[in-house]
Amino acid sequence: MRLLYLFPLLLVLFSCNESKKDKASAINEVLEDFSKMPDSVILKGFAILDTIQLKPIEELVKELRQIPELQEIGVGDELLSFRLKNGPIMLHKLKEFSPLTKGGTASMATPPIMALNNTNADENSANVVGAQRGENRQNKKAIVLAPYAWQFGVADDPLIPINKLPEYRNYKGRVSYKANKTENDQHISFEDYLSFNDYDVVHFSSHARKTCKLEEEDTKPSSNCRTYIASGIKYEKKDRQELINLIKSKNVRGISLEYGELYFIPKFFSDAYSKVKNKVFVFSACELGQQGDLQTTFNNILQNGQLFYWQNITHPLDAYKAFHNLYDRMLQYGESAPTAFKNMPDSLKNNIPFFKYLKAGGDTEQMYNFLKMTTHGNAMHIIEPISFIDEKTKKELQEGTVYPFEGILEDDEPEEASFTLEFLGYTVQEMEDKGMTFSLNVDGNTVLDHISFVPDTDPNDDIEVKGGKNEKTTLVTFKGVNLKKDLKKNSSVKLEALFHFSEENYGYQMINVSTGSSDMRIVMKGPDGTINMFFDAENYALKMTHPAENATLYSDEEGFIYMNVPGQGWIKTKMGQMAAMIANVVPMNMDFLALEPTKGSVMHKIAAFAGDITIAKLENEPRAKKISGGIGSEKTVFIADGRVTITFDDKKRLESLVELPSSIRYYYEEQEITIPNAQIFSMPSFQ
Numbered sequence: 001m002r003l004l005y006l007f008p009l010l011l012v013l014f015s016c017n018e019s020k021k022d023k024a025s026a027i028n029e030v031l032e033d034f035s036k037m038p039d040s041v042i043l044k045g046f047a048i049l050d051t052i053q054l055k056p057i058e059e060l061v062k063e064l065r066q067i068p069e070l071q072e073i074g075v076g077d078e079l080l081s082f083r084l085k086n087g088p089i090m091l092h093k094l095k096e097f098s099p100l101t102k103g104g105t106a107s108m109a110t111p112p113i114m115a116l117n118n119t120n121a122d123e124n125s126a127n128v129v130g131a132q133r134g135e136n137r138q139n140k141k142a143i144v145l146a147p148y149a150w151q152f153g154v155a156d157d158p159l160i161p162i163n164k165l166p167e168y169r170n171y172k173g174r175v176s177y178k179a180n181k182t183e184n185d186q187h188i189s190f191e192d193y194l195s196f197n198d199y200d201v202v203h204f205s206s207h208a209r210k211t212c213k214l215e216e217e218d219t220k221p222s223s224n225c226r227t228y229i230a231s232g233i234k235y236e237k238k239d240r241q242e243l244i245n246l247i248k249s250k251n252v253r254g255i256s257l258e259y260g261e262l263y264f265i266p267k268f269f270s271d272a273y274s275k276v277k278n279k280v281f282v283f284s285a286c287e288l289g290q291q292g293d294l295q296t297t298f299n300n301i302l303q304n305g306q307l308f309y310w311q312n313i314t315h316p317l318d319a320y321k322a323f324h325n326l327y328d329r330m331l332q333y334g335e336s337a338p339t340a341f342k343n344m345p346d347s348l349k350n351n352i353p354f355f356k357y358l359k360a361g362g363d364t365e366q367m368y369n370f371l372k373m374t375t376h377g378n379a380m381h382i383i384e385p386i387s388f389i390d391e392k393t394k395k396e397l398q399e400g401t402v403y404p405f406e407g408i409l410e411d412d413e414p415e416e417a418s419f420t421l422e423f424l425g426y427t428v429q430e431m432e433d434k435g436m437t438f439s440l441n442v443d444g445n446t447v448l449d450h451i452s453f454v455p456d457t458d459p460n461d462d463i464e465v466k467g468g469k470n471e472k473t474t475l476v477t478f479k480g481v482n483l484k485k486d487l488k489k490n491s492s493v494k495l496e497a498l499f500h501f502s503e504e505n506y507g508y509q510m511i512n513v514s515t516g517s518s519d520m521r522i523v524m525k526g527p528d529g530t531i532n533m534f535f536d537a538e539n540y541a542l543k544m545t546h547p548a549e550n551a552t553l554y555s556d557e558e559g560f561i562y563m564n565v566p567g568q569g570w571i572k573t574k575m576g577q578m579a580a581m582i583a584n585v586v587p588m589n590m591d592f593l594a595l596e597p598t599k600g601s602v603m604h605k606i607a608a609f610a611g612d613i614t615i616a617k618l619e620n621e622p623r624a625k626k627i628s629g630g631i632g633s634e635k636t637v638f639i640a641d642g643r644v645t646i647t648f649d650d651k652k653r654l655e656s657l658v659e660l661p662s663s664i665r666y667y668y669e670e671q672e673i674t675i676p677n678a679q680i681f682s683m684p685s686f687q
Contacts, residue, residue, distance in 0.1 A: 032253040032254070032267070033251070033253060034088065034247045034248050034251075034252065034253065034255060035248045035251055036086075037086055037087055037088060037248075038086060038087075039241070039244055041069075041084050041085070041086050041087035042087055042088060042244055042257070043240070043241075043244075044069075044084060044087070045082075045083075045084055045087050045088065045090040045257065046090070046237075046240055046257070046259075048064075048067070048082070048090065049090055049092055049258070049259045050237075050259070052080075052092050057075055057080065057094065060080060060092075061073060061075065061080075061214065064082050065217075067084070069084045069085045070082060070083075070084060070085075071083045071084060071085045071087075072213055073213070073214050074211035074212055074213045074214060074221070074225070074226065075211055075212065075214060075221055076094075076209055076210050076211035076212060076221075076225075077094075077209065077210075078093065078094050078095050078103075078209050079091055079092070079093060079094060079209045079210070079211050079228060080092040080094055080211065081211040081226070081228070081256070088255060088256060088257055089226075089256040089257075089265070090256070090257055090258075091211075091228060091256050091257065091258040091263055092258070092259070093258065093259075097148070097151065097207050097230075099151040099152060099153070099316070100315065100316075101286055101313050101314060101315055101316075101354075102152075102205070102206070102207055102208070102284060102285045102286045102310070102313075102314040102315075102316060102319065103206070103207035103208040103209050103230070103285050103286030103287060103313075103314075124336070124338055124375060124377070124378055124379035125378050125379065125501070125502055125504075125505060126336050126378060126379050126380075126381065126425075126501040126502075126505055127278065127304060127378035127379070127380060127381070127501070127505040128278070128380065128381045128382075128383075128384055128385070128505075128506075128507055128508070129200035129201065129278045129279055129280060129305075129380050129381065129382050130200045130278060131278050131505070132277060132278055135496075135508075135510050137384070137508060138169070138170055138384060138508065138509065138510060139170070139174060140170040140171050140174065140200040140201070140382070140383075141171070141174045141175070141176070141198060141199045141200055141201075142161060142165050142171055142174070142175045142176070142199055142200060142201035142202070142203065143175075143176045143178070143192065143195065143196070143198075143199045143201075143202055143203075144158045144161050144162055144175065144176065144177045144178070144179075144203045144204075145158070145178050145179075145188055145192060145193075145202075145203070145204045145205070145206075145232070146158040146159075146177070146178070146179035146180070146205050146232075147179075147180050147188050147205075147206050147230065147231060147232015147233075148180065148205070148206055148207060148230070148232060149179040149180055149181050150180055150181050150182045150183050150185065152205070152316045155316040155317045155319075155320045156179075156205055156316065156320070157203075157205050157282075157284050157316070157319045157320045157322075157323045157324075158177070158179065158203055158204075158205045158284075159320075160203075160320065160323050160324050160327050161175070161201065161203045161282075161327060162175065162177050164327050164328075164331055165201070165327075165331075167331075168331060168383050169387070169396065170383050170384055171383075176199075178192055180232050186233075186234055188231070188232045188233060189233065190231075190233060190246060190247070190250065190262070193231065193264070193268075193272070194250065194252075194272055196272075196273060196276075196279070196281075197273065197276070199279070200278065200279055200280070200382065201279070201280050201281075201282075201382055202279065202280075202281045202282070203281075203282040203284070203323075204281075204282065204283050204284065204285075205284040205285065205319070206229060206230045206231070206232060206284075206285045207229075207230040207285055207286065208227055208228065208229045208230065208285035208286050208287055208288055209227075209228055209230075209286070209287065210225050210226060210227050210228065210287055210290055210291060211225065211226060211228070212224060212225040212226075213225070213226075225290070225291045226265050226291065226293065227265060227266060227287060227288060227290065227291050227293055227294060228256055228263045228264070228265060229263060229264045229265070229266075229283075229285060229288075230261060230263055230285075231261065231262045231263060231264055232261070233261065233262040234260055234261050235260060235261070235262070236260065237260075243257075243262070252268060252271050252272055253267055253268065253271040254266065254267030254268030254269070254270075254271055255268060265293070266293045266294045266296070266297040266298075267293075267297065269297055269298070269301065270297045270300055270301050273301050274301060275301060275303055276298075276301050276302050276303060276305060277303050277304050277305070278304045278305060278378070278380060279302075279304075279305040279380070280305055280306050280307075280308075280330075280337050280380050280382050281298070281305070281306070281307040281308065282307075282308045282309075282323060282326075283307065283308070283309040284308075284309075284310065284314070284319045284323065285309075285310065285314065286310060286312070286313050286314045287310070287311075287312060287313065288309040288310055288311075289309055289310060289311035289312070289370070289372045290311065290312065294307075294309055295307075295309075295372070295374050298374050298376075299374060299376060302374065302376040302377070303376060303377050304376065304377035304378040304380065305337075305375075305376060305377065305378075305380050306337040306338060306341075306373055306374065306375045306376075306379070306380060307373065307374040307375075308323075308326070308337075308341070308371060308372070308373050309371075309372055309374075310369060310370070310371060310372070311369060311370040311371075311372050312354070312367065312368070312369040312370065313354050313367070313369060314369055315354065318348075318352050318369070321348055322344070322348040322349060322371050325344050325345065325348055326340055326341065326344060329343055329344065330381070330382050330383070331382070331383060332469075332470065333424065333425065333470055333472040333473070334381065334383060334385040334424025334425035334426075334472055334473070335381075335425050335472060336379035336380055336381050336425065337373075337375070337379060337380050337381075337382065338373065338375050338379040339379065339425070341371075341373050344371075348371070349370065349371035350368075350370055350371075351368045351369075351370070352368060352369040352370070352371075353366050353367070353368055353369075354366075354367050354368070354369055378505065381425060381507065383424075384507045384508050384509055385423065385424035385425040385426075385499060385507040386421055386422065386423055386424070386497050386498075386499035386507040386508065386509050387421070387422050387497075387509050388419065388420070388421060388422075388495060388497060388509060388511055389420040389421065389422050389475065391404070391418075391420055391652060392634070392650050392651065396422075397511060397513070399511055399512055399513075400492075400512065400513065400514055401513050401514065402513070402514045402515070402516035402651070403417065403493065403495075403513040403514065403515070403516075404417065404418075404651045404652035404653055405417045405483070405487055405493075405515055406418075406480070406611055406614040406616070406652075407486075407487075407611035408518050408537060408607065408608055408610065408611045409486070409487050409488060409489045409515055409517070409518040409537050410486060410487075410488060410489055410518075410537055410538065410540065411486065411537075411540060411557075411599050411600075411608075412486050412599060413486055413599070414482055414483050414484050414485055414486055415483045415485075415486065415487050415611070416480050416481060416482055416483060416614065416616070417480075417481055417483060418477060418478065418479045418480060418481065418614075418615065418616050418652070419440065419477070419478050419481060419495075419497075420475060420476070420477045420478075421438065421475070421476050421477075421478070421497055421499075422468060422473060422474070422475055423438075423473070423474045423475075423476060423499055423507075424472060424473055424507075425472055425507075426472060426474075427471055427472060427474075428454050428455070428465065428474055431453075431454050431474070432454045432455055434501070434502075435452070436454075436499065436500055436501055437450040437451055437452050437453070437500045438450075438451050438453055438476070438478075438497070438498065438499060438500070439451070439497075439498040439500065440478070440481065440495070440496070440497055440498075441494075441495070441496035441498075442483050442484070442485070442493060442494070442495060442496075443485065443493055443494050444494070445483075445484055445485060447481055447482065447483055447484055448478060448481060450500060451463075451478070453465060453476050453478075454474075460620060462478065462479040462480055462481075462616065462620070463476065463477070463478055463479070464476070464477040464479065479615075479616035479619065479620075480614065480616030480617060480620075487515045488515060489515060489516075489517050489518060489519075489537050489538055490514065490515060490516065490517055491514070491515050492512045492513070492514060492515075493512065493513050493514070493515060494510065494511075494512050495510065495511050495512075495513060496508070496509070496510045497509045497510075516668075517537060517668070517670060518535070518537035518607075518610070518611075518668075519535060519536055519537050519538075519668065519669060519670050519671040520534075520535050520607060520610060520666055520667060520668050520669065520671070521533070521534055521535075521666075521667040521669050521671070522534075522535065522606060522607065522664060522665070522666055522667070523663075523664070523665045523667070524606070524662075524663070524664050524665075525662060525663050525665075526661070526662040526663075527661055527662070528548075529546070529547070529548040530547060530548075531544060531545070531546050532544070532545045532547070533545075533603075533606060533607065534671050534673060535604075535607040535671060535673075536671040536672060536673040539556075539557070539673070539675075540556065540557035540599065540600055540604075541554065541555070541556055541557075541673035541674075541675050542554065542555045542556075542600065542601075542603050542604055542607060542673070543673050544603060552564065553603070554673070554675055554676065555600055555601040555603040555604060556572075556600065556601075556675050557599055557600050558574075558600075559574050559599075559600055559601045560572040560573065560574055560601065560678075560680075561573060561574070561601050561603065562675065562676060562678050564676075568679075569678075569679075570676045570677065570678035570679070571678050571679050571680070571681040572678040572679070572680055572681065573680065573681045574601070606664070609654060609657070609664070609666075610653065610654045610666055613646065613654050613657075614652075614654075615636055615648055615652055618638045618640070618646065621640070623640055623641050624638045624639070624640045624641075624646070625638060625639050625640075626638050627639055634649075634650040635647055635648060635649060635650060635655070636648040636652070643659055644657060644658065644659045645657075645658040645659070646658075653666070653668060654666050
């Protein structure tokens, strides 16, 4: 504490002549605009702070009131405030901050002035933070400011979003953490507090205190009070002019100055941010709800979003427990911020006890704290509550993964695929009651449009609904979706999922996956030997070899079959009767002649089985019975007609058709087939 005398300084200050510029700017009303405050007045305020000595508050007030230019004075439990005419509010700490609370002192606690905000979460329509960004809404950003991390240690609640948010795809690599980890650290800047519009989640933990104005010669505080929030922006005496210049250059209001630290009053936020959309704020400090000024400020600027703050004195551990639960509900359950607040245990947000010391070393009185929420417009989700699930790993689908599309690529026929989505934030009953729907876009084309997926009343339809990791998680599989386009080999496909809360508001995920290749080697085994087939999807060429007969056939996309005839060389022909010959070499009864090819020759139907025979189709086929597969299984197996075993690999691709002692097995390997030059051979009877 600085132990200089106040009165000698006052004699010096007020014996000095003010410049004409300062006299010209002197006005009676309170100046809020820092840029219009004379530097000399601000420096006089600092000079007074430099001389205030430790003495009873009544004596300090009496001495300050003798300053001719004093415009107002306020006192609080831990702060003294004063303002000179045309100057900012100057603050003097009556005691140093304690790590036991986040700004208030239990020795002078007061009961809540305002009633708890009981906004019903169901009154708000739902939306997602960052929704104004279109596709980029997946790339959310958070800023976490912890100016007193050095004091609160492991109980500092900013550690919660720092540990939890980066685990989610929406925030990976986009969480900015600014913390003063020692008393002399300075990692938080003035610009950080002006950057909130760049972020979707803002979490701020600090100290806050209040002072109440003394009217005229009164010695007791009035009900005209202000909240002061410590910024953690520290400065030395030699840097004061530089700080003044910086603040003036930003053209902001609502700033107060303590001996070595910058403070905000709530007006700072309304001046810096005229409108705030689609955000969630957490302000964790003491007594932010005492005056109602922070709530009023955010009610005026918050168009869509929520603000959480503490009504009274807050112990760091109580704040840590409360926000740990709040973030879990918003992330693990995917709930919107108001719903998460509503579902928090009451013991974490209401009637949290602390003790008021009636006098030093004397009796105590139990008081209570409350976590409050200000909500305006939409109820915000802080993550996109929908994601694609990898059927193999049962985890979120990763970018660039080869996706198990059903069909032959580049055959001029649209592919199909099944998609499993994870929906968060709502029970099945809530989704049904609110009429929530799902849409799917593939490369910009809508393939499912506002599909209702609950209730799941028909076990045999193309939609399967299962419970997830908690009551607010639902896994939904849409089977055999027609993609309405022929996909290219080894190309990228953009998938977009939209979870419609309403017509305007929705959850969203976009991911690019790969088609891989439809190239394959097919081995057909039967009592009469082995036949090998090779399929090149890029040019739709097929090669078949019969080792026992030393024979090789080719087939192209136009339906020609190529044979090497002794004495004539390679010839090609389109022969409908060739189907019977091919059927004879297939080692199973597949009703082969009934399978008319849509492209290529009848030989191509064997390769086309890989696209035609799918899990989705077999699940809806009465003659087929699933005997294994599902969650946690690597392969899926069916029995068809009680005799043919059909197996799909861990990527949901057709792996084998087995009817002992015969089998057809598929191996997905890159092929490069060159069709030989051949002469056309035709006979009327073969047309």
